[in-house]
Amino acid sequence: MEEYSLTFGAHLLLWTFPLVLVVLVILEALLDRLKPESER
Amino acid sequence: MTPLEGSTLTTVAVVMVAYLGVLLFIGWRAAKMTHGGEDFHLAGRSLGAWSAGISSTASSESGWVTLGAVGMTFTYGVSGLWYAPGCLLGYLVNVYLVAPRLRPLSANQGSVTLTDVITQRWGDPRNVLRLTSTTIILVCMMGYVAAQMTAAGKAFSSSLGFEGRGGYILGVVIGAAVITLVTSLGGFRAVAWTDLFQGLLVAIALIVLPLYAIARLGGFGALVQGLGAINPDFLSAGGGRLGPVLWGFVVGQLGIGLGYPGMPHVITRYMAARDDRQVQRLQMIAMFWGVAVFYGAGLVGLAGRVMLPGLADGEQALMALALQLVHPVLAGLLLAAVISAILSTVSSQLLVAASAVSYDLVEKTLGKASDDHRSLVLGRWTVVVVGLLGILVALSEVRLVFWFVLFAWSGLGAAFAPLILLALLQRGVNRHGALAAMLTGTGVTVAWKLGRDAATNPEIFARVWWITVLAAAAILILGRLTRAFETADHVAVVAAASLTVISWWLVQQWGLHNLYELVPAFFLAGFAALAVSAITPISVEEAGK
Numbered sequence: 363m364e365e366y367s368l369t370f371g372a373h374l375l376l377w378t379f380p381l382v383l384v385v386l387v388i389l390e391a392l393l394d395r396l397k398p399e400s401e402r
Numbered sequence: 403m404t405p406l407e408g409s410t411l412t413t414v415a416v417v418m419v420a421y422l423g424v425l426l427f428i429g430w431r432a433a434k435m436t437h438g439g440e441d442f443h444l445a446g447r448s449l450g451a452w453s454a455g456i457s458s459t460a461s462s463e464s465g466w467v468t469l470g471a472v473g474m475t476f477t478y479g480v481s482g483l484w485y486a487p488g489c490l491l492g493y494l495v496n497v498y499l500v501a502p503r504l505r506p507l508s509a510n511q512g513s514v515t516l517t518d519v520i521t522q523r524w525g526d527p528r529n530v531l532r533l534t535s536t537t538i539i540l541v542c543m544m545g546y547v548a549a550q551m552t553a554a555g556k557a558f559s560s561s562l563g564f565e566g567r568g569g570y571i572l573g574v575v576i577g578a579a580v581i582t583l584v585t586s587l588g589g590f591r592a593v594a595w596t597d598l599f600q601g602l603l604v605a606i607a608l609i610v611l612p613l614y615a616i617a618r619l620g621g622f623g624a625l626v627q628g629l630g631a632i633n634p635d636f637l638s639a640g641g642g643r644l645g646p647v648l649w650g651f652v653v654g655q656l657g658i659g660l661g662y663p664g665m666p667h668v669i670t671r672y673m674a675a676r677d678d679r680q681v682q683r684l685q686m687i688a689m690f691w692g693v694a695v696f697y698g699a700g701l702v703g704l705a706g707r708v709m710l711p712g713l714a715d716g717e718q719a720l721m722a723l724a725l726q727l728v729h730p731v732l733a734g735l736l737l738a739a740v741i742s743a744i745l746s747t748v749s750s751q752l753l754v755a756a757s758a759v760s761y762d763l764v765e766k767t768l769g770k771a772s773d774d775h776r777s778l779v780l781g782r783w784t785v786v787v788v789g790l791l792g793i794l795v796a797l798s799e800v801r802l803v804f805w806f807v808l809f810a811w812s813g814l815g816a817a818f819a820p821l822i823l824l825a826l827l828q829r830g831v832n833r834h835g836a837l838a839a840m841l842t843g844t845g846v847t848v849a850w851k852l853g854r855d856a857a858t859n860p861e862i863f864a865r866v867w868w869i870t871v872l873a874a875a876a877i878l879i880l881g882r883l884t885r886a887f888e889t890a891d892h893v894a895v896v897a898a899a900s901l902t903v904i905s906w907w908l909v910q911q912w913g914l915h916n917l918y919e920l921v922p923a924f925f926l927a928g929f930a931a932l933a934v935s936a937i938t939p940i941s942v943e944e945a946g947k
């Protein structure tokens with residue numbers, strides 16, 4: 363039986379993009395918390 | 403949707419009635435806290451991060467996310483997911499660029515609607531911008547509301563076991579009546595709270611169902627093998643498309659995101675946030691919701707394709723999977739999630755349309771400035787009237803209205819998104835440029851959309867150039883008769899008409915009809931704003947800033 367797999371572009375579209383986006387959003391929120399209250 | 407029968411129907415109907423009961427309870431609670439005009443139109447600028455964040459995202463995604471988005475991956479495989487990065491990039495712009503600037507701007511201005519923001523940002527001594535903006539919003543929103551009521555009516559009649567034309571009418575009336583009552587009683591606060599409840603329901607459904615379905619299939623590997631066996635192109639990002647067709651498809655899907663900053667029912671949520679801290683907190687909430695919902699919907703479509711080989715309409719995959727895989731109570735909740743996606747958008751659009759009439763037209767343009775209590779009563783009755791009109795249009799199924807719905811997202815996006823971005827980020831625009839942007843965005847959207855569908859509307863498309871000239875002449879004559887137009891406003895109208903005709907010509911000459919109309923309309927509207935502002939400079943004092 364033929365084995366199928368996602369292409370490189372499909373990997374990027376299906377899970378790499380959302381994963382990177384979520385990590386960036388979390389990093390942005392963490393960096394924001396590290397700022398002093400007056401700079402937020 | 404598959405007709406429900408027996409105990410499943412009873413269980414689903416009970417869940418639906420409970421769901422409607424929750425909406426009515428929220429509306430009643432919100433009504434007790436709504437005491438004046440700003441309360442009704444903007445919840446007294448009191449929203450926390452969760453209600454502002456989820457309400458903004460749930461309002462922006464109509465039944466499209468539980469029906470259309472699911473259908474995209476069901477039909478095209480992984481390549482059907484290109485809408486997800488497009489929409490999420492739109493979310494990024496909205497929550498990181500628009501929201502943090504719009505909330506303080508609107509609070510300082512005291513602006514209540516998107517039209518208010520535009521008119522106060524650039525000054526509008528003769529109500530030219532207010533009337534133009536209100537007209538565009540009303541035309542787009544009324545069609546949108548009626549179409550969503552139609553979709554809700556169909557979903558309700560199926561879920562509650564109503565049959566035939568009578569069942570459809572009952573479904574429309576029940577769904578529309580409940581949401582109109584809730585919106586009219588509790589105004590913006592009720593809309594935001596019901597959006598929060600419904601948005602969470604949609605997110606939970608679109609996280610749980612695909613995970614469960616993929617587990618039942620035997621894991622992600624089995625899903626990939628199943629999709630490949632149906633069509634190997636389902637496993638690539640291009641889906642077998644090549645060259646200009648591929649680029650037209652990808653750019654068009656990414657281009658959906660350009661519309662988000664221009665959606666009045668979305669960005670007013672940021673204006674209603676309590677303070678800047680709530681805006682910062684809503685950023686992560688909105689982004690997480692977006693990732694969960696867009697990718698959840700995509701995975702439901704992919705799983706549905708493998709698990710439901712006999713399903714003719716991919717847009718029904720979520721409902722069909724729910725009924726096939728889970729207990730009727732859970733299936734009822736999943737169907738409630740499908741309807742939630744629709745009703746959360748209807749309520750938001752209903753309120754925007756009502757605010758356009760009661761606040762922008764009656765109170766501001768006609769100068770019937772009333773006290774806070776009269777403003778509240780006027781707002782409530784306008785929601786009822788707009789809701790009844792929506793029900794009538796949905797029941798009569800007027801074709802012209804549904805024709806307008808095709809332009810609603812791209813029309814609103816092109817008319818307002820570049821303008822809002824320029825209002826918040828750019829100083830070189832004046833009120834004449836703003837007028838040019840709104841007219842250009844609308845005109846190019848209609849011309850390009852007709853060009854994309856030229857095969858179905860060849861006669862109308864062939865006449866676009868002279869319809870544009872006639873429309874521009876009518877606007878100029880109206881402006882002259884009412885003495886509302888300054889000389890520079892004539893330049894704005896002529897520029898918008900010229901860009902519309904040029905875009906119509908480009909579609910024919912360059913064969914650009916594969917490209918989603920929002921992409922050219924967005925950039926041409928932005929160009930029109932900057933170009934007209936450059937040749938019709940007005941002083942800062944004159945602009946009222």
